[in-house]
Amino acid sequence: MSFADSLDVLYEDPQIIAVNKPCGWPSAHFSGAEETMDRVVKAYLKEKYHKPGNVFLGVVHRLDKPVSGVLVFARTSxxxxxxxxxxxDNLVEKVYWAVVEDGMPGKRAIGLAPAGTLEDWLQRDPVRGVVQVAAP
Incomplete structure (x- = not known):
């Protein structure tokens, strides 16, 4: 069974498709034959709608490879x-949730596990092509 067979489609209409990206999967390909979410979603659409030839899929945002979450693709230009x-234009709000071991210091939300906010500054390393946490 290929990953396309178990693709977790959260929402789909003629303009967009939203899928659950598991951690460890790249959002989009740049080169090579690595299986990526955009390639899997294209294969899913091609098979589901019996499309001959190429399927348009617009990559409008990405999630880092170690991150899981909702990935939205455009189905039309x-x-x-x-x-x-x-x-x-920063009209999209991104929310990141984390599961931490041994909890976090801070207030306990009513009826929920301990809650708090982590804030980090990110710095891009252009030589290695990575982003990492940096001192503010």
Whole structure:
């Protein structure tokens, strides 16, 4: 069974498709034959809709390889342009949740596990092509 057979589609309409990206999977390909989420979603759409030839899929944002979460792709060029504009103009709110071992110091939310906020500064390393936590 291929990953496309077990693709977790959260939402789909003629303009967009939202999928659950598991940790360890790259969001999109740049070169090579590595299996990536964009390639898996294209294969899913091609098979589901019996599309001959290439399937358009616009990558409008990415999640880092070690991160799991909702990944939204555009199914049309018009949707890709509009979604890209929304991401560029910071109209999309991204929320990151983390599971931590031994909890966090801080207040306990009512009826929930301990809650708190972690804030880190990120620094891009252009030589290695990675982003890492840096001192503020």
């Amino acid at each position: 018009k949707a890709a342009a509009r979604l890209s504009e929304q991401f560029r």
